[in-house]
Amino acid sequence: RAGGAAPAVDRPPVAPARPRRRGRRFGVAATVVVALLLAWPIGLVLWADGRLEHVPALSEAADTPGTTYLLAGSDARGDGAVPEDGTIGARTDTIMLLHAPESGPAALISLPRDTYAEIPGHGANKLNAAFSWGGAPLLTATVEQLTGLTVDHYVEIGFGGITGVVDAVGGVELCLDRDVNEPLSGLVWTAGCHVADGPTALAFARMRYDDPEGDVGRAKRQQQLIAALSSALADPAVLRNPGRQVSLVRAGTDALAVSEGTGVVDLGRLALAFRRATGPEGITGTPPIADPDHRPGGVGSTVLLDPDATPGFWAGIRDGSLPPGPVGGLPG
Structure with missing residues (x-):
């Protein structure tokens, strides 16, 4: 329209x-x-x-720079045997100090269990006697007096739990360049590198009497085992597998006792510091040793640290001023 x-x-x-x-x-x-x-x-x-099981372990010593972890592998003597130093009961064959400085390389230092040290309230004796006499608190106090480093976190690993953790990650590759058949530790080994299950890894870490370097050689193998475990824990196959994660958490927490106030997040930081220490930019080894067969009387054979070199050594570890690489070992 x-x-x-x-x-x-x-x-x-x-x-x-x-x-x-x-x-x-x-x-x-x-x-x-x-x-x-x-x-x-x-x-x-x-x-x-x-x-996590928590135990009293830390002292009231003044803080020192960086973060220091004391790692102890515990064992119990159930056979009633009394060793030549007169101590009985719980023992620790593995004592390591892991230090992450405010700057500089992280350091993983093995303290030989027979290190001759002043034990507060008990006089001089083998380092691991401190654990037998006073458990974690006395061991911590002894290590702090020996090193000048204040322990921030204490982690105790039951030897029996090592097998479960290794098996939970599917075994770890370990290397030793000679054949071994040592009944005391139970280690039977053919020279070379092999994937070890839990019991074999435990024997690998414990073996001592068939090692020409004694405690020092054992310390190297213990560090190798923990480094291999750290690598296995970072494996994407483990991280993507919920079932394996549950098995690992169960095995790990069954094996551990930690100082009061230490939690899983702190253990995560410990793992990161450990990887730094055992990597190419880290420091691993022992303190300077003057005599691996020091016999002061009454306590048998002990490991005597170098009294002239150790103060500067611990200061360098604390401040992060030592260069990366291996340190210590048997005197040349």
């Missing part, structure tokens, strides 16, 4: 755009997935924290 209004046309209502609804659904699904991904590790950490 010329000049007239156009007739009204009925149009159906416009339906809401489906892509927007799909977008909302996708957003909700993504939120749920993210929540689940976050819930698993958080839940795993909380579960692990709740399983």
Whole structure:
């Protein structure tokens, strides 16, 4: 109709755009997935924290720079035997100090168990006698007096638990360049590198009497074992496998006792410091040794640290001023 209004046309209502609804659904699904991904590790950490056994271990010594971890491998003598130094009961064959300085290389230092040291309240004796006489607190105090470093975290590893942790990661590769058949530790080894299961790894770390370097050689193998475990724990195959993670947490927390206030997050930092120390930019070894067969009388054969070199050595570890690489070992 010329000049007239156009007739009204009925149009159906416009339906809401489906892509927007799909977008909302996708957003909700993504939120749920993210929540689940976050819930698993958080839940795993909380579960692990709740399983940790805490023991009194730390002193009230003034803090020293950096973070210092004291690692002790504990054993119990159930056979009633009394060793020549007169101590009985719980023993520790593995004593390591891991130090992460404020700057400079991290250091993993093995203290031979027979190190001749002044034990507060008991006089001079083998270092591991401190653990037998006073448990973790006396061992911590003795190590602090020996090194001048204040221990921030104490971690005690039950020897029996080592087997479970190694088996939980599917075994670790260890290397030794000679044949060994030592009944005391139970180690039977063919020269070369082999993937060791839990019992074999434990014997590898314990073996002493068939090692020409004695305690020093054992310290090197213990460091090798822990380095191999650290690498295995960082394996993506372990990190992506929830079942293996659960087995590992169960085995690890069954094997550990830690100082009060030390949690799973602290153990994570310890693992990172350990990897730094055992890597190419870290420091590993022992303190300077003057005599591996020092016999002061009454305590049998002991390891005498170099009284002239050790003060500067510990100061360098504390300050991070020592260059990376191996340190200590038997006197040349």
